[in-house]
Amino acid sequence: MSRRDFNLRIKKLVSDIFQAEGLEISFGRILEEWEEPLGPTPFPSITDLRRWDHILLERYKPFYMPFCDLCCLCTMGKCDLTSGKRGACGIDMPAQQSRIVLLAACIGAATHAAHARHLLEYLVSKYGRDHPIDLGGNIYVEAPIIRLVCGIKPRILGDLEDALSYVEEQIISLLAATHTGQEDSWIDFESKVFHAGMLDHVALEIADLAQIVALGYPKGDPEAPLVEIGLAAIDQSKPVILVVGHNVPSAASIVDYLVRNRMYGAVEVAGICCTAHDVSRYNPMAKIVGPLSWQLRFVRSGLPDVVVVDEQCIRADILLEAARVKAPVIATSIEKCMGLPDATSEPIDSIVEKLVSGSMPGILFLDPDRVGELAVKTALKIFPYRQKIRSLPSDEDLKTLASKCRGCRFCERACPNNLPIAEAINAASKGDFNALAYLYEICIGCGKCEETCPQRIPVHSVIIQGARKIWRNERFKIRVGRGPIQDVEIRNVGRPIVFGEIPGVIAFVGCSNYYNGGREIVEIAEEFLKRNYIVVASGCAAMTLAMAKDDEGRSLYEKYTGTFDAGGLVNVGSCISNSHIAGAAIKIAAIFAKRNLRANYEEIADYILNRVGAVGIAWGAMSQKAAAIAAGFWRLGVPVIVGPHGAKYRRLLLGRRDDENSWYVYDARTGDRVYSGPAPEHLFVAAESKEEAIVMIAKLCMRPNDTSKGRAIKLSHYIDLSKKYLGCLPDDLHLYVRKEADIPLTLKSEVLEFLKSKGWSEKPIPDPTLLPRLVRKR
């Protein structure tokens, strides 16, 4: 909302108050009853932060890598946009690519907003609009993103609706901008992408806050319980209800029903994807199977007796897959109706009958409060009949199936990772399953290999069955999502982070579309945990981090504390809990640095970009939601690294360390333009390899504001990791040394020699900002 619009809204409210006096109290509270002064951009419209976006985008320019030469969005197309050609609507390739990025970001943000809307409506209906937003005694800044963006301070569930309506309205306007004949400039499309990202973060915070306070999740508890994760964690001897998706009410209802009827322990509740995170936050007796890529393998294993799906990241063939193991499906979301008959108003027992008899492979059931009864009754009743039917080949069949392979390699050519499948199948035909087991570890479980096999070999099933020894022991511990970071934690680490003594905050987020398996992010995370960085995690990535053991059989969560402090490994929770990661960065500015938070977006983002050494890693980012989440971090000044597939998001936002002019900042004390070094160098970059990513992370943690002490610590890691993984000193080291005091003591001579070869000389350390208005003396 522009300034003008905001005033209009106030006027409107005042006239409402005139009409309906009672309103004064409720709106008055939101807008007035809070000590912090209102900043310049409450409820910002698309253009209110455009100037900030352009500052970022002039430095971090998109490098577009079109995923398609064509545009096919309207009936004047397809249009060929190669060689600088424009489409029938006049659009050119950079604008078209950024338009598609905006479309993805809108889809992502809309998904979170709809998620928040459904959840909030449900929780308000159940717990009341007045249910307080109370995160306990350790968290006073309850909603840093909402405060920052909207300028309001939500005290009850109902207050969240104001923020949510704003988000919805703005996304609509952004989506409209993707229509043929609307925005035509890449830089404004990208600015809109940032806006979508910021809105997405508001939606994330609304959703997670609402469920934490209403459902009694851990409220920033560093010692949130450990729960089990992995295929082998699921007890086959019991009826198993699999919950897949993101929106917790159905899963919670299952837990409630079991608890109410004292049946917990008799039935396994096993989750995949974020619903798994959230049901384990709700009740740590629930178990987690794994990230989204575990869907096919778990269903085909035959373990689930009933599959309850809610929304997002659920395989589109789950009904077919479940039918193959004779497990009925209960769909519970208006967003995923699956063509199933709506049985919401039928008596539960008659539905159970139909599902158990197989006369219906699944139904749509839109009453979350009764899903529990339905799912549990169905599971109990079907369990004796199903006998855990598998859709995996038997050990004996493996060789026979494998021997049908003609080595055409169509499977490899369809595989997103072009895995060496044919070779492995060939080995399997000779009875050697080791290569299959290797594939299992890096396969993302997409099933494209078998869709394409002309010999109709169920390739993915062959891989799974060939790797049975692995997953029969797949059982680890993960710390339940703890939610927000406590204010006191922020106070403790704020100074060391801002001044560089804690060398960085590294967030592992996003999906499991890994190029080279999940093991890599475990290695990356541990490298930094050992070096006393703060590591936070969420979503599928948080699960993957749990799925490896050290020699003593411990997962990372067992080895490292859950505190937001040096060397801590913090699982914040599901994807919507990403809000707490952004929130932590914001709170550092607000609580530690005492910057005004309220409706003061630009200043806080400028603070974070220049002072808070935080980096996001979305190594397997797959979804449109991940695109939106990343965009929220960009606008906030937090760089994001993706794995090789992430480049498919169609562009990176790259800085040019070789372009000195990009890296001048204002010194807030003097107003001088000062060279600050390429810190952070990129806003959005794909890494080609684990090794590159590790070194890049260390580098991206540097910030212009680092004290010499802090910079020396950061440089010592950067140099050490570069030597360890890339076999050399970083070639851009000279750009990050401002004073001799920045040089790590132990490396002094070596570094000085290098600096000399580069003609280095000392430079001032600014009080950095990109916003002229923050210069104190002019």
Place this chain on the structure above:
Amino acid sequence: MSRRDFNLRIKKLVSDIFQAEGLEISFGRILEEWEEPLGPTPFPSITDLRRWDHILLERYKPFYMPFCDLCCLCTMGKCDLTSGKRGACGIDMPAQQSRIVLLAACIGAATHAAHARHLLEYLVSKYGRDHPIDLGGNIYVEAPIIRLVCGIKPRILGDLEDALSYVEEQIISLLAATHTGQEDSWIDFESKVFHAGMLDHVALEIADLAQIVALGYPKGDPEAPLVEIGLAAIDQSKPVILVVGHNVPSAASIVDYLVRNRMYGAVEVAGICCTAHDVSRYNPMAKIVGPLSWQLRFVRSGLPDVVVVDEQCIRADILLEAARVKAPVIATSIEKCMGLPDATSEPIDSIVEKLVSGSMPGILFLDPDRVGELAVKTALKIFPYRQKIRSLPSDEDLKTLASKCRGCRFCERACPNNLPIAEAINAASKGDFNALAYLYEICIGCGKCEETCPQRIPVHSVIIQGARKIWRNERFKIRVGRGPIQDVEIRNVGRPIVFGEIPGVIAFVGCSNYYNGGREIVEIAEEFLKRNYIVVASGCAAMTLAMAKDDEGRSLYEKYTGTFDAGGLVNVGSCISNSHIAGAAIKIAAIFAKRNLRANYEEIADYILNRVGAVGIAWGAMSQKAAAIAAGFWRLGVPVIVGPHGAKYRRLLLGRRDDENSWYVYDARTGDRVYSGPAPEHLFVAAESKEEAIVMIAKLCMRPNDTSKGRAIKLSHYIDLSKKYLGCLPDDLHLYVRKEADIPLTLKSEVLEFLKSKGWSEKPIPDPTLLPRLVRKR
């Protein structure tokens, strides 16, 4: 919103009232103070009308014609969906195609919703929330769509906000359903498309209603004034301000400024696209250049001195094109910022200076109320310097340019219509421009030919210049958009329409992406006007209908009355005025048939499908908005015909006349299932030719409820048109004759002979419905 959700909302309201007593009045009014009882589906959620959608979709099944074999929406792709393969997320081709349709419909609906939001905020700020929604003494059902869908009756501008927030929230949820891993069933994607269409219609109605009542547009006036349209209608001797887009405040501001300063007459205000419609509704002194495809030709003609763009359907290269004729551009929408610097807070005169001097080719200016001053001052100041610079080749250059052609035909292969360009260029090189003139008439002005020409021949400019004799005389009359249909008109025609005596209501809507030029729709429209059908029109199509003259130099608007009655040609207005076309169908059910309107969607749609012989023609539909508008008509039971390019929307919704089972309806009197004939045969169909379209229109106007008298009239047109255009009796005639009395008297023997050859026998005429609950006796 489901029933349950609605109850929740009421509960929430009650608790609000508890908190804030005054509210009772305002919400009480909306929900109670209206005599009509609340129907079953107020504010319907995605699933509330799903049953109705499935009824339609079982009869009118999608025939998918994938526009691409691939999906490229997430980083697990591209995925190959040929040969029944599923993508990495498990999706299959039918679901993927319907998903893309949903995405398009969401973009379209969002565009209208954002349009409505901007407009409503602006009008509320200017005219107050309390500005009454008063359409004058002839229109009492002011908002048929909002009443039908939301169950509320808006009395003041502010009331429209409730409906709009609902629309926004629902679109977000629909968009979320397109995320990877959400909806996976084609039938539910299609149901969601229908939902998006319905929401789109609500948004349309909000926007047009708001501007009609606030800006004083004609309120259903059949004698709305005639204004000029065409390139030659623009007076070159004056400064010309071109307004392009859809959202009227900026254009209105220009008119206001001129009027206020008594300069109207000294400056031409010329519009392209819907802004042209709306500015002429605001002030009929404004002129219309033409539909969206006129952008390139008009700008290149050099006539515009200043180009003011707002939003939607504006060429993405307009800044470049305008710069070539040295006309500065003023961008006025947050949705189309064009990378331009934001000058909103600069003094007007300094902006004028920059624009006139050319130091800035354009600026972004976000204060609609001051755009008028800026645009007019700029136009007046630049006019003497510009001297109508053209970017068209001179007559002399034409031959030289044409002779550079090597006949490679890449232009033809890029042209959306594969027009025979090379031949025409070849003729031009010999000085014969007739073929160019022919191209001008059918060219959609997209510019792809010249983008692709390896000889860098400005092909489109060559065409325009070659056809200068045509457009130098392009000057016609169009009746200004009159807005809604009056209740009294509905009362007059309701009976003849429902019983078939007025053989149909035919709506020409949508964009100008014509396959074979605009002339075809003029011919189609006149064919039906002469036959006493009611013809309505909107948007670009309404403009195209004006752009032809009869022998006496009259356009259709001059030849036919503007009354909503047999043989009337009703220009409702811009694209958002399409709401009045849907509204008219709804009002027939409500006013003539006295069906309850309020929140009673299914029944009304069932009524329209079975009784109201209305057909939409979107002959040149191009945009995502057109997709959404069409979807709104489908759910309402109004079939839509598109031209050949319309098949690129990825699927048609086709009935099967050869499948008897599809065509049974309930007889509401008896509950019997009765064969009703394939009426209407399709819900969404592309026609291959004008001839086919004409006959199809006549056929699609038939409805199961037609009386014998009405059916006989409809059949006489159907037969006559079939003979005239297709050279034969319709081969499905027997399916439309129920009783001998249905047969047109004059054709009796011929038809009876045909019927005999088909083994025809009499069938009952039902009181038709597809909803079992509407059966009166059970």
Place this chain on the structure above:
Amino acid sequence: MSTYRFPEPWATAEIPGPRKAAIIPRPESLVAILRRANRRLLVAGSKALDRIEGVDTVELIRLLHSTKLFTIVASRNTAYRLEEVGIPTVASISVYELGDRLRDSSWTGFDGVGGYDLVGFIGFPYITLWLVLSGLKHFAPKISTISLDPYYHPHAYWSLPNVKGSEWYSFIKKVADSFGVM
């Protein structure tokens, strides 16, 4: 055929994806394909009455008709004109409606006897045929579709390449001749 080596869609941007029509390189190949089929349908499109690439398309349809291989149907605006010049059509039907029937594997054809295993198309606007062939490629997997227009149609099962009018004419002529007509 001069353009044989450039199997690009005639409309340059209408790239379909991984599954693309096989080129019919020589008239003999088409003859062989036709011989192999059992129930052959020939569909004359909405442009069949026009000259296409300078060739009288009706003449080509007549040649194909004379092979006696085909049941012929035509687009609504075309059928009666073919009848007028002595080419009988069993139906006049929208090509989209036809596509919708063809993809229904239970459809029994215009004679009620059964579906078609080979469907040839001639005389279409490029984009119309492109789309209908796409629908059939994806949803009528058992039907061999053939584009007989002088443009490469990637969504077909078999297609002529992009050829000049004269080449097109002589190609079809040779095919007809092989079936011993004229």
Place this chain on the structure above:
Amino acid sequence: MSTYRFPEPWATAEIPGPRKAAIIPRPESLVAILRRANRRLLVAGSKALDRIEGVDTVELIRLLHSTKLFTIVASRNTAYRLEEVGIPTVASISVYELGDRLRDSSWTGFDGVGGYDLVGFIGFPYITLWLVLSGLKHFAPKISTISLDPYYHPHAYWSLPNVKGSEWYSFIKKVADSFGVM
């Protein structure tokens, strides 16, 4: 080369659009292309240390290096290992950062002397190179990009077709030989 007639992307679904790489049919063609260029860059990717299609990629890089035609750069994880085996690289750089510089027509290269007119790529995951080549195709129109991996890369300007490892090896070997090495 056996697959010469199938210029399909190796990753079947990664269809780019109308502008596709020309196949380099024979070693001599590549030799000619290389000779014509002025400033040649060879980029060794993140998989260059692995065996690709059974071939020791480093060996091929060594061969190409020995032609003395190229300035060589390598992905971050690859560069120092090439150095270790005696293949000097002027820089270790992310291929995305490299792409970002290459599309900047004012960039003066690693030596500050000027841009490159020919850039060869070897040793990449298919999708990484596919994307980077797309960026360059669209935004570095003056650079001839060459995929030297044994996979057809449609976004390149020139590409090898999809070939077997042995064919790949002998192709590169012949090219190196023509420049009189070994």
